[in-house]
Amino acid sequence: MSLYAAVRHALVALVAACIFASGAVQAADWPIRPVKIIVAFGPGGAADQLGRLLAAELSNSFNERFFVENKPGSSGAIGSALVARAEPDGYTLLIAGSGPQLTGPAVNPNIGYDTMRDFTHIAMIGGDGYALAVNPALGVRSLAELLALARTRPLASASPGPGSLGHLLLEQFKHEAHADIQHVPSPGGGVGDVLGNHVPMALTALLTVGEHIRAGTLVALAVASTQRIPALPDVPTFTELGYPDVRGTTWFWLAGPKKLPPAIVDKLNREVRRIVQLPSMKQRFERQSLLTMDLDVAGLNRFLSDEVAFWTPLAKKVGVEVQ
Secondary structure, eight states: OOHHHHHHHHHHHHHHHHHHHHHHHHHHHOOSSOEEEEESSOTTSHHHHHHHHHHHHHHHHHTSOEEEEEOOOGGGHHHHHHHHTSOSSSSEEEEEEIIIIIIHHHHOTTSSOOTTTSEEEEEEEEEEEEEEEEOGGGOOOSHHHHHHHHTTSOEEEEESSTTSHHHHHHHHHHHHHTOOEEEEEOGGGGHHHHHTTSSSEEEEEHHHHHHHHHHTSSEEEEEOSSSOOTTSTTSOBTTTTTOTTOOOEEEEEEEEETTOOHHHHHHHHHHHHHHHTSHHHHHHHHHTTOBOOOOOHHHHHHHHHHHHHHHHHHHHHHTOOOO
């Protein structure tokens, strides 16, 4: 090797070492300015509520402001794509969820990102069950009554949007019950439309409809969980009613762009897991029937990989495809 080549090689190695060291220092000092958490849905929904809870706790943990920015559209795909393309510096994060990250890609091959390749998955927040809730004006109090009505007149059901978990659960129910029910995408999981009686029912997250069910302004016909929800003990599961494959939980977790520095990921994973175990948070989760899983980063990635493998063939089976 010539002297010139040797010097050039040494300089390149030195620059690379400096860049690596600078990145390590930045990750160690993170955060030194406000951190934006993208919620890919509008205000008031399950992702928004959990995002704001987490942002407040992380602000206290790191003595730096964490704030939510709502970027709704395309069933969460717009906000998710923004984070997938963001700089991996730890200052743009995402409340990832089953809809945009698991069922959305399963039904839309052109969604614009790959869940396991284009994001850094950081920490599980919690899981929310789903319920089929109807406006009392529909005049039905059971799933059997609903199906009988569906044979006499057109019905529609709202969900958070095309490709959402609510959409897939609805299609699975229709497939098993041989029911003709039109799917209606609706902001906020459809709750506003059902309360206003613009759409007679919604298959959506319990976090958005639970209070309305308990207040009697909506009537729950079934829950899409494997067992009854403690906060709604009188509401049967789809399984009990003869539809065992209509089950699912919408999970929410913290994610960021791909190539997020491991030091930042580890910091956030430890802190989110601590926050979820706080007595005040555990009480709130129990009151709202939210599920939790204590996962390290590797465990979270294994879980999400398994979920992708489950929802992709199911979407094909029920014939859901969104372009």
